[in-house]
Amino acid sequence: xxxxxxxxxRFSAGLWCTAFRGREVFGREVRxxxxxxxxxxGLAKIGCFGFNFHDDDLVPFGSSAADTTRILKDARRxxxxxxxxxxxxxxxxxxxxxxxxxxxxxxxxxxxxYARQKAMRAIDMGAELGASVFVMWGGRExxxxxxxxDPIEAIERYREGVEFLANYIHGSAYQMRxxxxxxxxxxxxDIFLATAGHVxxxxxxxxxxxxxxxxxxxxxxxxxxxxxxxxxEIAQCIEAGKLYHIDLGAQKPSRFDQDLRFGSEDIKExxxxxxxxxxxxxxxxxxxDVKPYRTDVGDEVFDLIAxxxxxxxxxxxxxxxxxxxxxxxxxxxxxxxxxxELADLSEWSRDNAKALKERRFDLGAMSERRLGYQxxxxxxxxxxxxxx
Numbered sequence: 272x273x274x275x276x277x278x279x280x281r282f283s284a285g286l287w288c289t290a291f292r293g294r295e296v297f298g299r300e301v302r303x304x305x306x307x308x309x310x311x312x313g314l315a316k317i318g319c320f321g322f323n324f325h326d327d328d329l330v331p332f333g334s335s336a337a338d339t340t341r342i343l344k345d346a347r348r349x350x351x352x353x354x355x356x357x358x359x360x361x362x363x364x365x366x367x368x369x370x371x372x373x374x375x376x377x378x379x380x381x382x383x384x385y386a387r388q389k390a391m392r393a394i395d396m397g398a399e400l401g402a403s404v405f406v407m408w409g410g411r412e413x414x415x416x417x418x419x420x421d422p423i424e425a426i427e428r429y430r431e432g433v434e435f436l437a438n439y440i441h442g443s444a445y446q447m448r449x450x451x452x453x454x455x456x457x458x459x460x461d462i463f464l465a466t467a468g469h470v471x472x473x474x475x476x477x478x479x480x481x482x483x484x485x486x487x488x489x490x491x492x493x494x495x496x497x498x499x500x501x502x503x504e505i506a507q508c509i510e511a512g513k514l515y516h517i518d519l520g521a522q523k524p525s526r527f528d529q530d531l532r533f534g535s536e537d538i539k540e541x542x543x544x545x546x547x548x549x550x551x552x553x554x555x556x557x558x559x560d561v562k563p564y565r566t567d568v569g570d571e572v573f574d575l576i577a578x579x580x581x582x583x584x585x586x587x588x589x590x591x592x593x594x595x596x597x598x599x600x601x602x603x604x605x606x607x608x609x610x611x612e613l614a615d616l617s618e619w620s621r622d623n624a625k626a627l628k629e630r631r632f633d634l635g636a637m638s639e640r641r642l643g644y645q646x647x648x649x650x651x652x653x654x655x656x657x658x659x
Contacts, residue, residue: 283321360397
């Protein structure tokens with residue numbers, strides 16, 4: 272079976288992924304610079320037609336308005352030549368020293384104002400290239416010294432910043448939504464809005480006029496850094512109607528943010544992520560936020576994304592086989608016990624509450640029911656390893 276990506280798969284990757292030069296806290300860059308336009312061409316060539324960018328990934332920091340217009344025009348030309356599309360734009364509010372102690376949550380009102388200015392410019396760039404999502408990752412929105420920020424005040428500042436930018440998008444008539452990306456830590460010791468649950472709770476407090484515009488961008492790696500189940504985080508976002516974007520990759524639990532190739536760790540959990548996305552009917556881009564190894568050279572940075580796409584397609588095929596496997600589906604079906612009478616009592620009314628309180632349950636029979644989880648889990652293992 273062929274696992275070649277197609278345009279309709281809507282795979283995308285951040286320009287910062289393939290452009291990553293390998294620099295980290297213990298070592299300098301090991302690769303040369305990758306021109307952003309060549310980056311877009313390289314992704315399209317391997318079948319990844321979607322790209323995402325930070326403002327500074329595409330337009331060098333400090334560029335004039337004229338240079339910005341020219342670069343965006345060149346990017347649009349390459350998009351037309353290759354069939355590439357821009358799925359998401361975001362703003363780098365973590366790299367410049369001015370953001371060393373936060374951007375939208377900084378104690379310095381001047382920094383907060385500049386962060387909004389920079390974000391508005393990034394939104395304009397994204398709109399120019401057709402991005403439908405603006406991702407907000409608050410990499411510097413946190414602290415190391417607890418006494419340095421009042422956390423309540425910080426969240427209030429965060430809310431004001433998000434609402435300001437949402438109103439800017441709405442007022443500009445851009446067809447764009449905001450997706451907030453949670454992360455528990457790194458580069459800050461602690462980051463505000465650490466998990467998808469934090470973001471969902473935060474979004475619920477936004478002004479109703481912009482609340483529908485704002486959702487979540489969960490990332491598998493960030494979820495696993497906190498020791499959580501990424502399938503459940505993503506599912507909660509889908510159930511709430513707030514999965515506006517997603518970052519796929521791989522991560523060893525409780526480590527620094529590794530951004531490993533999608534599928535390279537915990538194949539079972541990764542399988543259930545793919546199964547969830549496919550069976551839920553979620554229609555967003557399947558975006559990869561990953562980094563090449565420092566040992567990669569030349570075009571191997573594109574092998575990384577090619578591998579991510581292949582892994583997704585392999586697991587998508589496994590998910591389809593799971594749905595057609597008679598023995599697996601028989602076990603899954605047997606897990607569900609429905610009772611029409613209880614279904615009628617599930618709707619609230621005083622009479623239903625009274626009837627439910629008086630109902631007798633056979634706890635012995637309920638407790639002794641076989642569930643067959645050992646067999647079910649083994650069947651999933653066999654399916655994923657090719658033994659089935």
